[in-house]
Amino acid sequence: MRSDGSQSAPLGLKIAAACGLLFLHLPILLIFVYAFTTEEKSFVWPPPGLTTQWFAVTWNRPDVWQALSLSVRVASISTAIALVLGTLCSAAVSRTKFFGRETISLLVILPIALPGIITGIALRSAFSLADIPFSFWTIVLGHATFCVVVVYNNAVARFRRTSGSMIEASMDLGADGFQTFRHVVLPNIATALLAGGMLAFALSFDEVIVTTFTAGQQQTLPIWMLEELIRPRQRPVTNVVAMVVMLVTLLPILAAYYLTRDGDQIAGSGK
Amino acid sequence: MTSAVSFQKASRHFGSVRAVDAVDLDIVPGEFFAMLGPSGSGKTTCLRLIAGFEQPTSGSISIFGERAEGVPPYRRNVNTVFQDYALFPHLNVLDNVAYGLMVKGVGKAQRHKAAEEALSLVRLPGYGARRPGQLSGGQRQRVALARALVNQPKVLLLDEPLGALDLKLRENMQEELKSLQKALGITFVFVTHDQGEALSMADRVAVFNDGKIMQVGTPEDIYQQPKTRFVADFVGSSNVLPPDFVQRYSGQHRWGSLRPESIRVGRAASAGTSGEGVSARLVSTNYLGATTKLALDADGLRLHAIVPAGTALPGAGEAVVLTFNREHLHLMDEPA
Numbered sequence: 001m002r003s004d005g006s007q008s009a010p011l012g013l014k015i016a017a018a019c020g021l022l023f024l025h026l027p028i029l030l031i032f033v034y035a036f037t038t039e040e041k042s043f044v045w046p047p048p049g050l051t052t053q054w055f056a057v058t059w060n061r062p063d064v065w066q067a068l069s070l071s072v073r074v075a076s077i078s079t080a081i082a083l084v085l086g087t088l089c090s091a092a093v094s095r096t097k098f099f100g101r102e103t104i105s106l107l108v109i110l111p112i113a114l115p116g117i118i119t120g121i122a123l124r125s126a127f128s129l130a131d132i133p134f135s136f137w138t139i140v141l142g143h144a145t146f147c148v149v150v151v152y153n154n155a156v157a158r159f160r161r162t163s164g165s166m167i168e169a170s171m172d173l174g175a176d177g178f179q180t181f182r183h184v185v186l187p188n189i190a191t192a193l194l195a196g197g198m199l200a201f202a203l204s205f206d207e208v209i210v211t212t213f214t215a216g217q218q219q220t221l222p223i224w225m226l227e228e229l230i231r232p233r234q235r236p237v238t239n240v241v242a243m244v245v246m247l248v249t250l251l252p253i254l255a256a257y258y259l260t261r262d263g264d265q266i267a268g269s270g271k
Numbered sequence: 272m273t274s275a276v277s278f279q280k281a282s283r284h285f286g287s288v289r290a291v292d293a294v295d296l297d298i299v300p301g302e303f304f305a306m307l308g309p310s311g312s313g314k315t316t317c318l319r320l321i322a323g324f325e326q327p328t329s330g331s332i333s334i335f336g337e338r339a340e341g342v343p344p345y346r347r348n349v350n351t352v353f354q355d356y357a358l359f360p361h362l363n364v365l366d367n368v369a370y371g372l373m374v375k376g377v378g379k380a381q382r383h384k385a386a387e388e389a390l391s392l393v394r395l396p397g398y399g400a401r402r403p404g405q406l407s408g409g410q411r412q413r414v415a416l417a418r419a420l421v422n423q424p425k426v427l428l429l430d431e432p433l434g435a436l437d438l439k440l441r442e443n444m445q446e447e448l449k450s451l452q453k454a455l456g457i458t459f460v461f462v463t464h465d466q467g468e469a470l471s472m473a474d475r476v477a478v479f480n481d482g483k484i485m486q487v488g489t490p491e492d493i494y495q496q497p498k499t500r501f502v503a504d505f506v507g508s509s510n511v512l513p514p515d516f517v518q519r520y521s522g523q524h525r526w527g528s529l530r531p532e533s534i535r536v537g538r539a540a541s542a543g544t545s546g547e548g549v550s551a552r553l554v555s556t557n558y559l560g561a562t563t564k565l566a567l568d569a570d571g572l573r574l575h576a577i578v579p580a581g582t583a584l585p586g587a588g589e590a591v592v593l594t595f596n597r598e599h600l601h602l603m604d605e606p607a
Contacts (some may be wrong), residue, residue: 168324169357171344173371173422183374187361 028246035239043235054236061234064241067224074136074220075204078143079151082200083193085144086151091185094159095167108152111145119145120213127214134216142214143207147200154196158189195259198252206249221245273336275300275426275458276321281330282482283316290316292482293330298426300335303452303459305469308479309505314462317479318428321460323347335425350419351428355435356411358403364390364414365399371422389417392451409440416448420455429461433468445472466506470494478502494530498604503528510534510574517602526603533599534576536565539590548592555587569593 009017038049058064092098093105111119123142132138166188170180208222215223221241228238278296282289291313298304306314319325320332323344332339334349350371358367365386366373372382383399390396393413403411412432419427429448433441449472452459463469469476470490478485478493478501486498497503500511509528517527539550551569560580567574576593578584585591 163355163357165353165355165357166359168322168344169351169353169359170370170374171324172322172349172351173374173418174345175370175374176343176345179374183370184359188359 031239031242031246035236035243037236040235054234054240057234058237058240061237063219063224064237067219067221068241068244070136070139070218071205071221074139074143075201077140078147078204079197079201081140081144082147082151083197086148086196087155087189087193089148090152090155090159094156095164109149112149116146116207116209117213120210123210124213134214134218136218138214138216139211139218139220142210143204145210146207147204150200150203151193151196154192154199155189158192162188191259195256198256202249202252206245272300274298274333275302275335276460277333278317278320279331279333281320281327281332283313283320283325284328289482291320291327294482294484296477296484296487298458298460299475300458301456302474303449303461303472305461305463305473305476306479307463307466307469307476307506309464312479313482314464314477314479315430316482318351318430318460318462321426322349322351322428348425349428350422350424350426351430352412352415352419352432354430354432356403356415358411358414358418360403362403363399364395364401364403364406367403367414368399368418368421370418385421386417389421390414392420393417394447408435409444412436412444416451420457424457426458426460429459431462431464433463433465441468448472470506476506478506480505496601497528500526500528500603500605503601503603507531508575512600513572516572517600520597520600521602523602526605528601528603529574529595529599531564531575531577532562533595534567534574535594536567536576536578536582536584537592537594538585539592548594551591551593553585553587553589553591556584567591567593 033047034043035054036050036052037043037047038051039047089104089108093101093108120142123138123145127134127138166184167180170184171177175183206222207220208226211220211223219227222245225238225241225245228235274297276296276298278294280293280295281291282293283291294313294317296317306317308314316325320327321334321339323339323342323346326340334347339347359370362370365383368386368389369377369382372385377385387396387399390398393416395410395413395417398406398410398414403414406414412435415432432448433444436444445468448459448461461469461473470493473490475487476490476493477487480501486493486502488496493502493506497506497509503509503511507530509530512527512529514524514526518524521527536553537548549569551567551574554566554568557564557566558580559577562577563580563582563584565576565578565584567576574593
């Protein structure tokens with residue numbers, strides 16, 4: 001029986017799988033190693049020596065802190081906007097029937113299907129047409145377009161699984177709209193919102209393409225890293241920052257994965 | 272006396288669909304009232320009109336003398352037991368039951384005590400710490416009942432609450448609901464499509480069809496004296512007899528109904544001597560345990576008879592003679 005679960009896979013397949021995984025993850029380990037190298041101008045293998053001095057150098061570079069702080073602020077505000085709009089929109093789409101419901105559902109999801117470069121160009125030309133100068137808020141706006149989708153998809157999946165009569169039951173038992181939201185709706189969608197919010201944060205935090213079109217002269221962390229690669233100066237600093245970015249991004253994604261793996265898929269995680 | 276619930280020409284239309292159409296209805300305080308009808312007949316919409324989830328398109332509804340239009344569900348002294356129970360999965364049983372008191376601002380100790388009492392009332396004492404997901408269907412149903420009753424509603428609405436239970440459990444719950452209603456004295460409005468359930472539990476039954484009430488009356492009225500062909504057929508699958516047939520036996524040219532259990536089935540040879548009765552052919556027999564249901568064909572007219580199990584029966588396809596007492600033949604109001 002080939003599909004027998006207890007039988008182990010053939011050796012060739014195991015090796016192929018291991019190679020695939022190594023191919024995906026070895027380069028990441030290389031980044032970690034280069035964060036400790038003594039060579040500053042270019043990446044040489046093997047590293048001529050190992051040092052932890054780049055951590056101190058990174059710590060003392062104000063441009064790193066500026067970029068990091070901008071990224072964190074943008075990601076937080078975009079996520080907050082996405083949580084509010086995404087939840088409202090998913091509630092409207094899954095709870096009621098109205099004219100154009102399917103269209104709205106499609107239009108909300110579209111930004112994640114569109115290539116980032118199209119979203120970016122569209123936003124940039126819209127901003128210049130409306131004479132809006134680039135600012136913190138133009139970056140937030142760009143990021144919110146795809147952050148909303150992530151929250152929306154997670155919340156919609158949860159709303160579909162919760163019984164509609166629960167809200168009626170709550171009203172029937174004397175709870176008004178706000179009490180029903182606070183005591184019934186929110187507890188039931190909380191984990192979906194948490195997962196969607198963390199994913200949105202992670203997506204915003206390492207977004208490059210849309211940001212290049214909407215940031216003007218400001219540098220978010222990923223943009224700053226790209227610039228560093230083009231103009232080499234204390235190269236391992238980039239690697240140190242890369243490590244941090246990876247950890248900051250990875251932890252929420254892992255948490256989101258564990259929070260929602262019973263049932264919901266993390267919709268839109270492919271961006 | 273003020274009615275518990277009163278409908279005056281109340282209608283609820285959804286676009287061109289008349290879910291409830293100019294219904295007049297008075298439910299007496301303290302009675303067990305059943306709304307019976309096939310799916311889509313408007314009985315559930317009527318219940319939702321009382322609960323406040325729907326507003327009448329025209330006409331008016333009052334609950335204990337108070338106008339109900341425009342009053343949201345959370346300001347009505349009416350509680351509902353939902354078809355799917357609609358328990359809150361994130362709360363344990365005790366907090367589910369105490370929910371209504373919690374949103375009214377009753378203190379924790381007091382509302383938990385009231386919830387415990389309500390759980391005892393539905394014979395689930397000590398189940399408070401469990402989650403709804405850990406309960407069986409019958410237990411969830413009792414929790415839903417306790418959650419509604421703890422608010423001491425003036426009217427309790429039950430939307431096909433026994434539909435998801437198996438037969439044995441359903442029979443137990445029927446008796447229990449009835450005795451609970453008698454003990455509490457609360458007006459129960461019970462929606463069902465099961466005529467047996469409506470007849471066995473209710474003090475009065477309203478039979479719905481196409482958004483209208485066909486007949487309101489005691490179970491005996493409805494069963495023995497259906498006013499229309501629909502009621503005769505829907506409640507207890509009476510034999511509906513066409514006017515020409517009825518005229519031969521009653522002299523009146525009107526639609527009639529005859530209960531399947533009122534028909535006696537005899538062999539053609541033995542009954543032939545009396546010269547009375549309807550000659551028919553036995554099409555099939557259907558064993559139902561305590562009784563046997565016979566499908567008969569009387570010259571093109573399809574009839575059903577129910578005879579006690581153990582009666583000696585002719586074989587399928589044989590000629591039989593049907594007899595019945597004239598007084599069992601009920602003449603309906605519906606014009607011929």
